[in-house]
Amino acid sequence: MRGAGPLLSVEDLSLEFRARDGTVRVLDGVGFTVGWGETVGLVGESGSGKSITALAIMGVLPPTARVTAGRVIFKGTDLLAADERTLRRHRGSEISMTFQQARAALNPIRPVGWQIEDVIRHHTDLQPAAARSRTLDLLAGVQIPDPGRVYGAFPFELSGGMCQRVMIAMAVACSPSLLIADEPATGLDVCTQAAVLELIGDLARRSDMATLLISHDLGLLGERADRVVVMHAGHVVETAPTAALLAAPRHPYTAKLIASSPRPSVGLSDLVTIPGTIPDFRAQLPPCRFRFRCDRAAPECDQPPLPRVVVGPDHVVACRRPL
Amino acid sequence: MVGRRLATALPGVVGVIVVTFLLNRALPGDPAAYFAGPAATPQAIEEIRTKLGLNRSLPEQFVLYIRDLARGDLGHSLTTGQPVVADLRARLPASLELATCGLLLALALALPLGVLAATRPGSGVDHVTRLLATTGNSLPVFFTGLVLVYVLYYLLGWAPPPLGRLEVFRTPPETVTGAYLIDSLLARDPGLFLSAAKQLILPTMTLGLAALAPITRMTRGAMLGVLASDFVRTARANGLAPRTVLYVYALRNAMLPVVTTLGLVLSFLLGVSVVVEKIYAWPGIGAYALEAVIASDYAPVQGFVLTMALVYVMLNLLIDLLYGVIDPRVQIES
């Protein structure tokens, strides 16, 4: 089942948006890998480019977006260079995605069970009765208490947490090798958050499914991810195994991020804030986009290109002056 | 649920009745003189005044008006000598048949055009569609009707002369629905069917073109909006076939705002059908009212306004019901 090399390899991905007053260079040289059966966390502030990266991997970018460079190798195929038919075969069955606002991501006038069935019937040969039965199993598998009722329900009749579970059921319906979960817990109450993440973890373990967990909350990822990829302003600034990252971050931004995450041991007033905001992508940007928010910045940081320094086993930092 | 919808239509009906009453009785000038006609003697006018109760107080008149309406009495036409209700009943099917054909033609053209334009932004189809939508809104219907007659009948001789619902030498079919297309088929007379269809071509085209622009614009806009939505993105992310995404996920949702604006389109369509009836000598209720206007025959005009308004209220009710069928949120939330 497993192949040689990583399951997913994003290499040097650059992406821009055409806007009325210029081009917005949203991603610049983004690269990371996801191994078979591995759970990778993708973390960053709003605007860091995490969601867009996921959309680029899936190939469902908005029409104003343009990939300017890079490759996305999935099971040996470059998804960015593949034709639509190949991509459609992959989407939903080999690699699938759940979205942040689950209720908005489901067809409002179609029963959710039918929507799951649409995916199953498209990717498999199952007959309607078998597909329906599988859908009910899936709904039960994401711990929905009354699968029969939920099957025929519309998204507006379900809570946010339920909609997210439905999305997850839809995403794992065809046993993909990779699940991309974009902010699966955001917007849900704390208990549901934990339950949803637990659910994803369970599903991943049971079927040896790799997961790319996208979140702005480093704390959530800390417990669930094997490795973490930290993004800032369209750059990958650090990747490392989770424990190593949390114990000894090497990029100033990662350190700030950890310091600003609420933790039980730290009081609210002790939380650090990261000064400034993500830079304007339309302007001419320095090689390191964290430069103006960094208190370790030095003249050498303005030298292109953005470096990639290996500082430990499987631990890479994009910084000239790592911690 | 249907009952509740009917209830929401009630204030509209009440409003319509009140307004038509005001138009009927309460406007400047002497209503009695209006109803008696331009050729009436002062004595005749007085008779009419008493007969219609126009010398009573306004509230009393309103009660009388309601009573007459309930009995189906809309007055008499001076030009035809018939009760207005009888005239309207005889002529309404012609108007409905024409309006329906026009609407169907518009939908048959506008929906595909709007969808095509939205799925191929920036293409030739898209530009043509946008041009159509903008200029279509600017075309006076009476002018396009005349131009169509001139080009297709006078210059090219492709279309029959605009002289009504059937060729001159034909007799109408036995009245079952009043729609010649249906009735001629029911009477198993294909020649009659063809004749009725031929006469319908030009006026249907005129009406259809009038309604084309707003429906196209709305369809295109709605499709563009839906195609950019999150749930269409999910469907694509799941690798569903383009056809499924387009029809099951995008189009059905796009139809919601289209159905909503259909009410306004119908308002426009019913209004311009009057003009079209005039151009093509179509014996519908619009032409009936216009003939009455020329002859200063007042009762038919008011009967026409009331009928059109009630038809419109019912059509809006149907649209509401249709919307409720497509959008489950409406049914369950209320």
Next chain:
Amino acid sequence: MSAAVLRLARAGRYVVLGNPLTFGAFLMLAGLVTLALFGHWIAPYDPLATAVGPRLAPPSATHWFGTDNLGRDILSRVIVATRLDLLIAISAVTLSFAAGSAAGASAGFYGGWTERIVTRIVDTIMAFPLFVLAMGIMAAVGTSVVNIVLTVALINFPSYARIARAEVNVRRNAGYVEAARLAGNTPGRILAVHIYPNCLPTLIVQASMNMGWAILSAAGLSFIGLGVRPPTAEWGIMVSDGSAFMMSGEWWVSTFPGIALMLAVLSFNLMGDGLRDLIDPRRRS
């Protein structure tokens, strides 16, 4: 003050020059306004004078648009009709704009009975096919230019009322409104000075779109005989005069006023589109 004027000028220039279509529409409108203002002096013949040329003569060097069945010069009549049609449309739109936005804004702001009454009026008008209602009113009150203006204003009233009510509703609880209230402004002043001006852009876009519809309504009423009275030169009635002759080949009597109508409505609609793109880029077509 001058900063605001400058911004307006820049916005205006962006709208007009930003788009070849909008620019063309602007030129056409400028032309129409010129005709409206100076038409009587530009027209070669007296628009009402009969038999200035042979009857039903096709376009020629002496009569560029030909003559109608009474021997009147059609070019002169089309030019002169510009003033009347534009005047009717502008008056009707101004009237319905003022009354509709005031009523709608009040309804949205004060709520309660004001809102109920305004909503009832709007719903009652909208319960009719609007053109049919206009027909009924004109038949009842009699044909005159004033009546046309009032009737067209009436059938356009609902659109402004609805928009104004929605816009005011959205802004009613905004921060700056709360601040103004705390500063001691009377409700009326808050509505008039603080909220209403913010609703103007959407209302103005609606007005520019409505101009075309107002012209078409007035011309349509005249076409069916419920508008201006002959021998007044007005585009709709001129098309009606020529309609019988279309079917026998004398196309020029109806065509030129029809084209004039089309161009006028088109330029207003294109301007309206341009304005809407400026005001609300999200809804750009």
